[in-house]
Amino acid sequence: MDLDEGLQAFVTEAGELLAEMEAGLLNLGDPGAREEAVNAIFRAAHTIKGTAGLFALDYIVLFTHAVESVLEEVRNGALALDEKLVALLLDCADQIGLMVRDVERGGTGDLGEHCLPQLEALHAYLAPPAAAAELPSPPALDTAQARPAGSWLVSLEFGQDVFRQGMDPASFIAYLGRLGRITALATVEEGLPPPDQMDPQSCYLGFELVLETAADAEEISKVFEFLHDECTLRLLPPGSSNDDYQRLAGALPLHGAAIAEVLQASGLGHIAPPAATALPLTASSTPLRAVPAEGTAHSRPADSRTIRVDAERLGQLITLVGELITASARTQMIGSRIKDSELQDSTSALAGLVEKVRDSALQLRMVKIGATFNRFQRVVHDVAREIGKDIRLVLSGEDVELDKTLVERIGDPLTHLVRNAIDHGIEPAALRRQRGKPLQGTVSLNAFHDSGSVVIEVGDDGGGLQRERIIACAIERGLLDPEHQPSDSEVFALIFEPGFSTAGQVTSLSGRGVGMDVVKRSIEALRGSITIESEPGRGTTVRVRLPLTLAIMDCMLVTVGASRFAIPLGAIEECVEYEREGGRGFVDLRGEVLPTACLRELFRLPHAALRRESVLVVRHAGQRAGLVVDSLQGQCQAVIKPLSPVFSGISCLSGSTVLGSGEVALILDIPALLRQLQARPSGNLAA
Structure with missing residues (x-):
């Protein structure tokens, strides 16, 4: 995998981690799940920082390190995660997202002035105001002055799929050098398969090194945390004896010569390397997964069940399947015309296989709508804060699957519907109190299957649509005959007319009569439909019906x-x-x-x-x-x-x-x- 592919993998992974980070920050209400949510947010920030370091994206490392430091204080109980801090961390996640997108566009990037407000706010939680203007430092500089440096023996063994994951082992070692100074380094050369048996996409690398650092075992382990299951790490702390080194070499006979070499080069000790009696690795064998020595990082066997496929390739596959269906239909027609029983049996079997291929190909493009729904946690959070309302979002039907193209294109119409529910639907707190409603309003998103279609509902428990006001506005604009007695469905359909609005004043969210007509056109362009149900004082539900696929x-x-x-x-x-x-x-x-x-x-x-x-x-x-x-x-x-x-x-x-x-x-x-x-x-x- 070349550097460009590796960077693209970083961009993709960072986007997913930022989504997890945002979801965690927006779901801190449940006290029982709060601790795990904070840990998940911290892990996401730490992984982004570590992966960015592999590609020398120091400005992302520095900024994310400041975020990570604040989150560490929250995990330790030194900081309370209140609404103000959540808003700051959400802004920081947005800023990291902008940096990642700049990487995707090929920009060089730097912290710049646009990052300083967030950095100053983060440092205000960590240090006195006098230190707030300083840029954050890498982890090694935080601990070097607090503890004396010592020499650690670091034994590394990378899994065979490291290259396939877009990772470079040399970059990890270079990043490890940020924690201190590598005084000796040796590669593990024993046990390599013969050249003709090597797989060029597999990694057979192992390293023994001596790291002089003030960091502890946890900080060293964190360097490799984002490698997931693709690395075995063993550590022996400063002050270990020759017997300790000899036991490690005995447990890892393939590493014995390299351990002896780095110990002698650094002056830590002298051992006799054991005989390398283990069988050599082959291209199809599994790397050594020995039980870690004392003070080591844990590792689990790799179990990769998913692969990433470019969306354009899936589109090409669907196009070819479509052509295959047409060709199969023509073959069946010719077979029935010739009236040969064997040919008809063959074409019938072919048609059955083509149908299965079609279903499997379409299933590849089906994605759960939950990821789209979760995006609206942030929309509701930000818009509700902007207009001063207390609103919660309730999600259901997140496991409903829809064609990827539809999921991508339905996002903007749903955003407008959710913002409308917040602004027009949910009443102010004083009015809700008068009506005997809970002060906290509810906006709901629901999805379900119905008659071969997917139905998405956007609902609220607000005041409902004002039927008489809609009729009056429609008559005033000449959209409705004053003598006509329209049904509820006809009245509610009027709000989809271009420029139609009943808002008394224009706000930053709505009131200009622009949007609902665009929503309707966007949904109809997807071969879908949209309807509205509303009950005065009880709320409104907008129902969007879409086909399962467009292909x-x-x-x-x-x-x-x-x-x-x-x-x-x-x-x-x-x-x-x-x-x-x-x-x-x-x-x-x-x-x-x-x-x-x-x-x-x-x-x-x-x-x-x-x-x-x-x-x-x-x-x-x-x-x-x-x-x-x-x-x-x-x-x-x-x-x-x-x-x-x-x-x-x-x-x-x-x-x-x-x-x-x-x-x-x-x-x-x-x-x-x-x-x-x-x-x-x-x-x-x-x-």
Whole structure:
């Protein structure tokens, strides 16, 4: 792995650690989990500092060391982690994030003046004001004056996967030198596999060195803490006897010669190296994991269960799977035309395998929405402090999985909805007291599966939408006829109109009528829908419904005249026969009146309607309707292709797909079609 790849791995890991650090700082309310949360925050800061040191990013090391020092005081009980300190640490985490992003962009970086306010605030917790202007020092300088220096024997053995993790053993040794002075160093050369058996991506390195330092065993061990399970470290403290060194050499026969060499070079002692009787390492063998000697750092066997894959590669895989599905469909069609039983069996088996490959490939892009939800802990914390409200965020359904593309693109709309819930939804404390509500408001985020879709709810326990005020504003702007008596859903849908706002004054958060229309357009661009439910005095819930993926879906293929349409299978409930009788726009479905949409007349297709047709009963967001088609062609896997701008004015289409025959079928947008059906005065799109 080259340096650029190593830096990218650092950037990725630092982003994850900063997210953990932020989550820990925002979840300190539970007294039982407070100590573990503080330890997790400290470990995240320490790991970022250590990894930054490997790449000589000294400005990140220095800044993060100041954060780590304050956190150490919190862990020791010398500092109380109050709201002011939490806010400072969150600002510091943001500053570290900016530094990491600068590394990603290739910047050289330095502490600069923009870091000084945070550094001064951090030092105010650690030292008298006179020392506050000084920059933090590396850990070695903190302890060198407090304790006399001594010579430690450090025995190191790196795991075979160190290189694959993007780590350079030489950098660890260089960083170890920050704690003091390395007076002797020897590599472990015994037990190496023959050159023709070596794996160039595996590490076979071991080192013996003498470190003259005032640091203790814990501080030395921390240098290697972020190597996780990829290092075995053994320490013998200053003042150890020849017998101690001899016992260590006896426990590590492959290291015996190197131990004897560094002891003699540093003048610490003289031992007879034991015979190296252990079997030599091979490219497939596991590095030595002996029981550590007294005063050593612990280590566990490596168990890597995950790998990182570039998102672009996953996108290419999904594209190829889509082409494979189309080719498989064509093969099946040719096989059925030839009517050869063996060929048909083969194409059927191939289709089954392709479907499994498709499901597995799509699963690779599915990520839990919990990571997106957790981001809003910070949004709620910061916005609530800004406007002076006490608000908590309640999360549920974090394990629901969604396509990675959807998760990335839904973040901004959800942010606007959460900020609206805080600003518009939750009342001021005095008003909540008058209404007999808890002074602390609640904003909730919930996700769940429903009919082949994912539903995300953003709710609050505030005052609810003011129906009469929305109607008055809509009439004033000419959006609503004064004589019309709209339903609640029609009224609440008005807030998605461009420029619509009922706010009495403009604030830094809202009031300009910009945002909700953008939210709606963003969600509809993802083939989703958004609805609102509200109850006066009880709160509001905004419900966003999204498809599971934007790439491939199971559909029912139907024909209307010479045209073919694909209908998402998850939206279909059943199919019934339909006998046209006059111009009725509904069918009697077991005593229930079901409105219908005639696709022939909706898309103005030629040819007269057949006497007997079929009705597909579809459902979305609790609304049902029947789609009148000529015939059903069976299920198909639709590889979704975007529509040409020529079709941008047709709201009932969401995309297209290429069939095995090479023909193009249009994919119906069921939510848009049902909305259009509901908006027609007759309730019939065939009218």
